[in-house]
Amino acid sequence: MQKSPDHAYPTHWEADVVLRDGGTARIRPITPDDAERLVSFYEQVSDESKYYRFFAPYPRLSDRDVHRFTHHDYVDRVGLAATVGGEFIATVRYDRINDQGLPAKDPEDDQAEVAFLVQDAHQGRGVASALLEHIAAVARERGIRRFAAEVLPANSKMIKVFTDAGYTQQRTFEDGVVRLEFDLEPTEQSMAVMRGREQRAEARSVQRLLAPGSVAVIGTGRTPGGIGRTVLRNILDAGYTGRVHAVNHAFPDDLHRLDPEGVPAVRALREIPDPVDLAVIAVPADGVPAAVRDCGEHGVQGVLILSSGYAEAGPEGRERQRALLRQARSYGMRLIGPNAFGLINTAGDVRLNASLAPRMPGAGHIGLFTQSGAIGIALLSGLHARGPGHGGIAGISSFVSAGNRADVSGNDLLQYWYDDPDTEVVILYLESIGNPRKFARLARRTAAVKPVVVAKGARHTGTAPLGHAVPTVRVPDSTVAALMRQAGVIRVDTVTELVDAGLLLASQPLPAGPRIGILGNSESLALLAYDACLTERLRPVRPRVLASAATPDDFRAALSETLAGEGCDAVIVTAIPWVGEHDGFFPGGSEGAALAAALRSAAAEHPHKPVAVVHLAMEDLAETLAAPAPPASSADPASSADPAMAADPAAPDRQPTRAEAPAPRPAPPEAPLFGAAPPPPPHRTA
Secondary structure, three states, rough: OOOOOOOOOHHHOEEEEOOOOEEEEEEEEEOOHHHHHHHHHHOOHHHHHHHHHHHHOOOOHHHHHHHHHHHHOOOOOEEEEEEEOOOEEEEEEEEEEEEOOEOOOEEEEEEEEEEEOHHHHHHOOOHHHHHHHHHHHHHHOOOOOOOEEEEEOOOOOHHHHHOOOOOEEEEEEEEEEEEEEOOOOOOOOHHHHHHHHHHHHHHHHHHHHOOOOEOOOEEEOHHHHHHHHHHHHHHHHHOOEEEEEEOOOOOOOOOOOOOOOEEEOOOHHHHHOOOOEEEEEEOOOHHHHHHHHHHHHOOOEEEEOOOOOOHHHHHHHHOOOOOOHHHHHHHOOEEOOOOOOOOEEEEOOOOOEEEEEOOOEEEEEEEEEEEOOHHHHHHHHHHHHHOOOOOOOOEEEEEEOOOOOOOOHHHHHHHHOOOOOOOOOOEEEEOOOOOOHHHHHHHHHHOOOOOOOEEEOOOOOOOOOOOOOOOOOOOOOHHHHHHHHHHEEEEEOOOOHHHHHHHHHHOOOOOOOEEEEEOOOOOHHHHHHHHHHHHOOOEEEEOOEEEOOOOHHHHHHHHHHHHOOOOOOOEEEEEEOOOOHHHOOHHHOOOHHHHHHHHHHHHHHOOOOEEEEEOOOOHHHHHHHHOOOOOOOOOOOEEOOOOOOOOOOOOOOOOOOOOOOOOOOOOOOOOOOOEEEEOOOOOOOO
């Protein structure tokens, strides 16, 4: 980029934005080098849009116009362009004016006239709204506090852009022109508008990745065992409902060729006549740029890059990763990866397993995000082991393992899951937080409507893992913990606890408060549970310890009485094997099955209070609780082998759902629910 003779080129004004339809664009200052781009852009704009911009027929730009619109001082005259593929799709410009509306250079003149032009093919994508946000920020930086715009009354789209922005404004009508004047000082409404636009755009971009109508796997080897071949097989085995194409430049030259899996096989994306929404790239790192270029030229909406050899490989790899991101964004594509494990969507009308996971998880209501493929495997395996296919309790709605997360991150998934009706619990495994302020804002908003559970690795190193192309904020782990607590996030320490907490929250109603009843036939386990509750700033009542030889009927009576008490919002049951010979107590000789039936019976009497079970050496109890409940049962307690957690649920019949449960009572600030989330506001539904 060249420098203006008046002021240095402001590199910090460059930004990538996500548009309303989920695509991306790059916003940057216009420079003298953009003359040809500007002329080409203007030629593609309709006569009507040109008339709206200049209030008169204006078929082409003169040389003087081109010079004026490409030469700026970046102080009193500023022009920004939104670009896709390096070409202009929209422009915005402001000129500082005085009280008489004439050009001004005096810094005391804090008003500017602003005007937009958007290519017709890109109107309706939210480009103008994004440009307005950015040009307003630029203007404030340059001491401009007020914008004025003149718009023809028939140009309703542009009038709506201004009026919907949320700024304090005045409107007048004179000489057939609508004049809008508005202050650029951010207001509560303008901030809400910007964040709402951001949420909708980023959620839409993730939705396009998770629910593509067609997928191409680039790098599908002709023999089993390769990454591309494995992903293609996983997509087909999951029953993906869209179109699938195998792409490999080494396929034979046959117009009617089929991949060994029976799907259409092509040597290049350009041979596919239909649109491709998602491309899975599994080629060596040196072949990825060409594959991404082909995707961009074919109009692919997003790419999932499984290939390694990027930032995790050292300085040269980091530069390759930066170039890869610039390339993908230049085509308006979102990028998952590189070095990603993949993505999964269990929705019945999608059923996409574009990952290296060999088994499609059961459909459920848990959303999973990990930065590590290994942790992704552990989470999926843990959920499968704890009740695969049992009524959706251990199932997921969607899963993304983003690898080096050069682009799509946990923040994007929080935007998507915030209003995704299929996701009721959000689970995140994070190794670094690139933008703590944004994460806290998004987590707080999401946690107000559905539980957010986080485990964070690298707690004491203060650095991001190799490959993470995000700025790392060096803050003590105690500060991170406080940030998550204030955001309403439930923080846990291990993958096992992620699974436990996720299953408990997905299967049972939220407790109405922090008062925890504890009962069982082991004083030691009861004390461990009591101490764990105190550590998490809950309010446990004195444990009720039954005899070591307590029968299932004793447990049922004790649990019923505890649940019925007004001083209890949730119950933890602790259990160890019976002492002595009590075969008569257990139909079929299974003490665990008999205890499970007794606990289910008691819990069914109070379906709005969650129950968790901690046990030692009673695997039949865990297996029985993980199985579907008998039809007559309407609630299920939980089962866990970890006495410190006491939070592993099993309620596969999902009754009652949180939507049916009463709204939780707000708890005092010093006693957040389950140790991490602050007390919910009164309007939060359980």
